[in-house]
Amino acid sequence: MIAELGQFALILAFVVALAQSVLTLVGLKLRDPVIHAYARAGALTQFVLLAAAFACLTLLFAVSDFSALVVAENSHTDKPLIYKLTGVWGNHEGSMLLWSVILTAYTAALALAAKPVEARLVSLTFAVQSLVTSAFTAFLIFTSNPFARLWPAPENGQDLNPLLQDPGLASHPPMLYAGYVGFSITFAFAVAALIEGRVDARWARIVRPWALTAWTFLTIGIALGASWAYYELGWGGWWAWDPVENASLMPWLAGTAFIHSLRVMEKRDTLKAWTILLALLTFSLSLAGAFLVRSGVITSVHAFAVDPARGVFILAILIVVIGGSLALFALRAGHLRPTGVFSIVSRESTLLVNNLFIGAACFLVFFGTFYPLFVTTVSDETITVGAPFYNATFNPLMGVLILLVPISGMLAWKRGKLKRILRLLTPAAMAALAAAVLAFWIADRVRIAGALGTGLAVWVGIGVLIDLAQRIKLFDLPLGASLTRARNLPLGIWGMIVAHLGLAVTIFAITGVSAWKQEASAFLMPGQSMRMGAYTLTLDDVQRQDGANYITEMGQFSAARGQRPMGEMVAERRYYPVRQMSTTESAIRTRLTGDLYVTIGEPVQDRGWPVHAYVYPFAVWLWIGSAILALGGFLSIADRGRRALIARKDKAAAGSDEVQA
Incomplete structure (x- = not known):
């Protein structure tokens, strides 16, 4: 009975998602004022229904109901309860149901957070998001049903993959999916903006908190996965350039470029087409990761699906989402005219260069991941692309990118003074050189990569601290005044500083683990x-x-x-x-x-x-640096929330004054 209730909730969620998408688009076309309220209600209903289906599946695992096929194949009576519960998403069907629940959780959060003034844009976003939801619920119903019955029911199950019987399974997949799926909202906002024909700084202010949320969760998910690989797999490493690891890295890189590009667009109303393209590509790369894991084209501890029908279904979703969104972008990109102008030496320029380097690095990871699959598909030859390829291509690109981080943060908008910034960063350069020489002399003179990595870490760390000192006028004002300025700095600035410090710590840790093990x-x-x-x-x-x-x-x-x-x-x-x-x-x-x-x-x-x-x-320090990176993301999100709260209070106060007058 529990399985049938879950099945019914899943089917109903599909119907609601499809109906909401179609009716919302029709209502917007007819300019029906009621449609926004319906869209909000539909978004909340989808989440409730899929959460109910997920609760049913969790209960089936908890009571070891082996008449459910997915429970029989992935659980066992003797398995500890914690692994019965976390085993809900330790399989293909359950993990895809979790994916769908998180997808609708973001939609429901948007329904609760959206302001009436943004009704048309948000309603379009609901329509796009609901189309994505209907595609994935259809995938569950027709090719990956988590509530399929097994008759006669076996006396016991086949147990869960032992590698997944670990506390890391309780946290890694949900956090990773919260990152992957979170970019669906920014994708939906981008498509809605293209349909609406309005992309501006206000749009960037609306979207940036959602992008920061997805990026932060994805950062945590990747760090937890690396930690699990480190202590559980027993091979001593934390990153192996496995295709599924790369599948999480690609949207993280694209998402990093996206949030920086959003900042430029929000501040200067420029890079519109580039920002929209990044929004589309980031979620597309998340879907490409889903295709890798769920299609059966690779064999990995992360991969579950082996049924070709599943791979074809996901490939169809991938083609429709990527092809449709890029076609829409091609039609509308010419209308995305920037209003802001900037000189070659400016923060906008350095952030654009950063984006180009990140984009190139993302392409290298994409090529290294998919090229072997392409060769295997068109021929009988099997090739592998491993660490040597990425060490020779990816690492140098990231090294140049890291050099630009302190400079970019200190340059002024529109027109900057490079000589002044380089003069201010001289102590950072001297400290980086000294650290590199010291590492080369003490640690291992043969491994120059260790010296370079140490120098880059120190360059970023000291450079960020110099940036902070300049913002609070340390040494230019009395200490008390500087501390007051520090307290008054926006949380968004603190988020940037903390995230870049986390980057410096992570670079140093990667250097130590890789070069001197x-x-x-x-x-x-x-x-x-x-x-x-x-x-x-x-x-x-x-x-x-x-x-x-x-x-x-x-x-x-x-x-x-x-x-x-x-x-x-x-x-x-x-x-x-x-x-x-x-x-x-x-x-x-x-x-x-x-x-x-x-x-x-x-x-x-x-x-x-x-x-x-x-x-x-x-x-x-790998895990400490990752935690600091994530903290920077949370601080930036909190800044957005605090600004929205202040705006609401000011508006309420203004309304009160009008009433008194």
């Missing part, structure tokens, strides 16, 4: 030790235990750095009998200066257990 391998019997640089690792004992739905071998290690003990570490190798799969649970000793990372494998007779050990300098 150490690794060693050995077969050990209990009581034997291995050395890796300054570290000594001793295998004390190996114990076998039964878990909730797995059997584990736990290797207990004693670690020491030089003569100083670091304590015990426990690495596991788990075996899941139902799936007949093994996983690695890494032992990680985290310090601010670096991680000691240990895994243990399957024993070999007369040789012992294979032990792999790594040292990753400054690894913890």
Whole structure:
């Protein structure tokens, strides 16, 4: 009965989404004043219906109802409850239902937040968003039904992929989808603006909070996914240029360019066509990521779908969305005339150059991701594009882009003074050079990439702090006055500063992890030790235990750095009998200066257990830097909310004064 209720809610959501889209477009054509209220109600109804369907699916997993096909294929009676619940989206059908729920959650949020003065634009946005919703609910109903029945029902299920039985599954996919899907709202706003024929600074002010929200969630989702790969997969890395990892990176890059372009458009009413194009491409890249994961064209721990019908359906959605939106853009782009003008040396120019570099980097990732798939499709040849390609192409582009970050933030709008900015940034340049030389001398003279990365991180970090000092007139005014100016800075400015500091920290961490890592391998019997640089690792004992739905071998290690003990570490190798799969649970000793990372494998007779050990300098700063980046995004969003609240209060006060008069 629960499955049938969920199925009914899903079908009803499809009908409401399709009807809302068609009726809203017709009502707008006829200029019916009632249509906006209907559109808002329809948006809220879609969310309620899909949330109800998702609740039904969650209940099916919670009670282990194996008469539901998706539960039988992805759950088990002995699985811990937390993984039963998070397993709702640990499969193709459930994850696509989550995608659709988040899609309608954004639409409902817009319905609650939109102002009456924007009624026509918002109603058009609802119509476009509802078309996207109807496409994905149709995809669920016709090719990926999460409520399909299995008869006769098996006594037990096939369990969830052991790699997904991890706390990271509880947070990574929802955050990632909140980012992916969030760009659907900005896409819908862009299409609505093209239909309406009005793209201006006011449009940018409306759209920018939604873009910032999606970008922030996507940043968090990528960081959580990298963290999960780091500690769960057991290979010691956090990023492998896997096609599905790239699928999240591409919209993040395009979204980064988009929010900067929105800022230019909001401030100077220029770059209109470029901003609209970025809005369309960012969500299109999100859909391309969905196609990669859901079509079955790749094999990955992230990928679920293997049915070709699903791939064809998503490809059709992709063609309609991208083709239709770009065709509309081609028809309307000529009418998007900018009113703002700016000189070659200005913040607008540097942000445009930044956008071009980000666009080129995004294209390289797109090419490296899809070119092997294209070659495999048209021939029998199989090729791979891995880290060497991106190190030779992507990294240099990003290096040049990073050089421009402090300069761009300090230049004035319309017309800037480059010589003055470079003079102010001289301390940052000197500090970056000193840091690069020091890193080259101390860490590893062979790996020049480490020195360059360190220099870039210091350049951005010190440059941003100089920018802040200039804004609050530090050293030019008494300290109390400077602190007052700091308190009065808009949250949007603080968001930019914090995000750029997070970028500097992340660059430094990536440099440490990539350029200066150490690794060693050995077969050990209990009581034997291995050395890796300054570290000594001793295998004390190996114990076998039964878990909730797995059997584990736990290797207990004693670690020491030089003569100083670091304590015990426990690495596991788990075996899941139902799936007949093994996983690695890494032992990680985290310090601010670096991680000691240990895994243990399957024993070999007369040789012992294979032990792999790594040292990753400054690894913890990857997660700290990502958190600072996300904090910058939240501060910028809060600034938008605070400005809207102040505007409402001022309007209310003005109305009160009129009444008193």
